[in-house]
Amino acid sequence: MRISMAYIKIVVLLLLVIGLYGFASVRNAKRPMGNIAIKFVGEENLYLTEEAVNKLLIQKLGALENRAKDAVVLDSIEKIVQSSPMVKTAQVYRTVDGKLISKIIQRKPIGRIEGNSRFYLDSEGKRMPLSRYHSARVPIITGKITEKTLEDAYVILEYISQDDFLRKNVIGIHIKDEDAYLLKLRVEEFVVNLGSVENLDEKFKKFMAFYVKAAKDNSLDTYAEVSLKFDNQVVCTKI
Template sequence: MRVNWNTLKLSLLLATVIGLYGFSDYRSKQREIDDIEIKFLGDNTLFVTEASVNKLLIQNYGAVKNRAKEKLVLNTIEEVIQSNDMVKKAQVYFTVDGKLVSKIVQRKPIGRIESESKFYLDDSGKNMPLSKYHSARVPIITGKITGETLEDVYVILNYVNADDFLRKNVIGIHIAEEGNYQLKFRLENFVVNLGGVDNLNEKFKNFMAFYAKATKDNSLEKYAVVSLEFNNQVVCTKI
């Protein structure tokens, strides 16, 4: 019987590669974690610390360092990290040199509620607890806090944050009642009665026109209330 040496060589080569791969995979799984690296992504990185993440892992998962890779379930570790109220998303993976890397995106507060309960409103419109590590410089929300009014506040804050001038100058929102919101500006003494969250683009367009003219006339300090509640007009009350 004639032997096909090319086929035999190819089969032996394939078996060798599979064997080496299996051995390498086995050794990789048996290798212990040498180090843990925690990376915070984005600009919002002050509400969770590396130490607090390590403590969270130990409390909920046990010691990670010096454990074999095969004994670690990455999805479970991600779930443990994401159980922290300050964490928006976590991605965990192994490196070839035996390191466990966790990339963490923290939640972003856009407003701070000051009522019987104190908490942040994040950029997804959800309640976010205050952090013991950092206090965010965001507009303060006061007044009648309900689920419905916070939905409206979220709409207002999104509009404010999309505009450079408003983002830098609006420091507070007071909820006088449902459907009636007042804005406080950083350098001005007057209160802006916004009314509801309808027609925000038109209301702020009218306000910016008023603000530019009043700044030019040096008359901003004369006003106590600037109302945007009425259709296509700005009604001012002097001090």
Template sequence: MGTKWKSIKLLGALIVVMALFAFSNHRSQLRKPTEISLKFLGDDRLFITQDAVNKLLIQNYGSLENLPKDEVVLDSLEQTILANDMIKNAHVYYTVNGQLKANIVQRTPIGRVQGNDKFYLDDEGKRMPLSPFYAARVPIITGEVTGDALSQIYELLKYVNQDGFLRKNLIGIHVVSDNDFQLRFRMEDFVVELGAIEKLPQKFANFKAFYAKATKDKILGAYRVVSLEFDNQVVCTKI
């Protein structure tokens, strides 16, 4: 009798727990979310603000406070956020207590095209619009920037960003033609004639050796043009 009574009590407790879980889950599904909580991962210099993202969501869905939880499609919210050209990745989710959150990763500009058509070049080699909220400090790209030239500039900037000296000091790239590029460096008046985007390790090794020697001799200001177009040498033109 005792064993049977214990089994009945255990079954009853199990039924109660299942009923509470179902009730809690039902209430959770009906619970209306508050405004979505946004978190920008990585760089805190925002090309798009939290208010701008919230306005984007309101334009598409209205106030999320008016929607039950089971009517909120997370994938759809993510795609709406990703439709903004400033955003690289977004993950929308509910916390265990029912709070709606979104983790957002912005795109990363590595160069800025300054011409009739103004835009950033991002770290995937794609065009990225300028932001009304923040201007990135990246090398300025001038000249006739064709599609082929832009793809070569992307390869150049990928190389530059892996080198501490170049990343810190390069401020400008000028497109002479699709296979001919000039560079500008911080605090120096001379133009560096890079030529084609080839043999970059050799060209920049030669340039850094020249730069170190000219800095030591205090003669950097004497040059107007520094050419890296010739194999294994740096050819300089004085002012």
């Protein structure tokens, strides 16, 4: 009989715990939630702001702070945040204490197009609108803008972004034609004629060898153009 009573007590205790947990979970789910916490990952320069993300969510879903927690679908919020043209990826989740958080990785511009329309090229070669909150310090692309020349410009920009010297010194790309890409440097007056985008590694190696020698000879300011489009040689045009 003692064993039976002890067993019954344990079962009753378990049922009470389960009931209390279920009641607390339901009550917690019905509580109104606060605003979503926005966390930007990686980039210090914000092309998007917390205020802009919250405004986008309000436009699509209404005010979140008045919603019951169980009425908020995380996937829906995630898709809305990712719909921003400034967002690369977004992850939305709840913390243990019930707070709603969105971690956002922004797209990264590597070049800025200045033509009939103005926009960025991002790190994946896709068009990205300019931001009202921040202007990226990236090379400016001008001249003959077509889908083909934009693809070529992306190849050049991607190469430049991987090289410390070029990333700091190349401030512009002027497109004369599909086989004439001219680089403008931050300090030097001459332009660098790459020709086409073929064999970029070889061309930039030739340029660096020329640059080191010309800097040593103090002759950099005597040139108007440095052409790399010919095989195995650097052709310089003097001022």
